Amino acid sequence: MKKFAVGICAYNEEDLIEGCLAGIEDIPVIVTISKPWNGSHIKFDRTEERAKAMGAEVVQKDFTSERDQRNHMMTEFRNRNIDYVFIIDADEYYSKGALKMAMNWISENPEYERYNIGTCYYLWKNAEWELRPRFFNIIPMCYRSDMVFSGLRNIPTTKTAILPAHIEMYHFSYAAKDDRILNKLEHFSHANEMEPSWFERVWKNWKPGMIDLHPGKDRSYRFKEAHTFTCPEEIRERFYKRQPELRIL
Numbered sequence: 001m002k003k004f005a006v007g008i009c010a011y012n013e014e015d016l017i018e019g020c021l022a023g024i025e026d027i028p029v030i031v032t033i034s035k036p037w038n039g040s041h042i043k044f045d046r047t048e049e050r051a052k053a054m055g056a057e058v059v060q061k062d063f064t065s066e067r068d069q070r071n072h073m074m075t076e077f078r079n080r081n082i083d084y085v086f087i088i089d090a091d092e093y094y095s096k097g098a099l100k101m102a103m104n105w106i107s108e109n110p111e112y113e114r115y116n117i118g119t120c121y122y123l124w125k126n127a128e129w130e131l132r133p134r135f136f137n138i139i140p141m142c143y144r145s146d147m148v149f150s151g152l153r154n155i156p157t158t159k160t161a162i163l164p165a166h167i168e169m170y171h172f173s174y175a176a177k178d179d180r181i182l183n184k185l186e187h188f189s190h191a192n193e194m195e196p197s198w199f200e201r202v203w204k205n206w207k208p209g210m211i212d213l214h215p216g217k218d219r220s221y222r223f224k225e226a227h228t229f230t231c232p233e234e235i236r237e238r239f240y241k242r243q244p245e246l247r248i249l
Helices: 017-021 047-053 066-079 098-108 178-187 198-203 233-240
Strands: 004-010 029-033 057-060 084-087 114-117 119-124 129-132 139-144 160-162 168-174 225-228
Touching (some): 004 017, 004 066, 017 047, 017 233, 029 047, 066 084, 084 098, 098 139, 178 198
Parallel strands (some): 029 057, 114 160, 119 168
Antiparallel strands (some): 084 139, 114 139, 119 129
16 A cells, blocks of 8 residues: 655635545645735634644645645655655545545556546535536646646646546635635735636625636636535535534525
């Protein structure tokens, strides 16, 4: 069996980090917390406290880019003789047992360098709505630990495999309270690609049936519309634990 670990970049994710970590079982986890790569920093929230309470190792260190932060974790894991690193963000949830299935599959198919998640559901506003069309097979989930990021999350390679469809990710990138969405728009790596009017024009005024929901400039085709979604109860309850008010829109 190959040795696996999880690396998570986080900035003020106190509402989500526990639910993310609850799906990660029996493998080492490092959560790195940095001042934001973009925008202004005022203060840190309780991400560190809640991650440590879930058993994660937390490193607080300032990085100037997502690339540098992820490479720091890759170097640390290589030094610990880890073979593969799961790249997971705090807003990406997996059911308990999903990563174990992924580890088994990767161990049986070690000829690849990058493993993409096959099935990914992007949630909208809360755990009851899903963005369509779906974009399966495109998000890198796991890398060989000797690889080096030259950009953001993606390390290009021709040796890429798609994990089996029953290993599913529930992506809460755009399921959140208003303050988290504002935090994301200002601070994440794609901040300079966002449409300035999107928060007031789309996010604040959304009603079922509205179309063209993606905040990126000229990217409305990616999140065309939100549809009702039946989220697994385990995932729902982990998501709502720290933000029960989002159960009702």
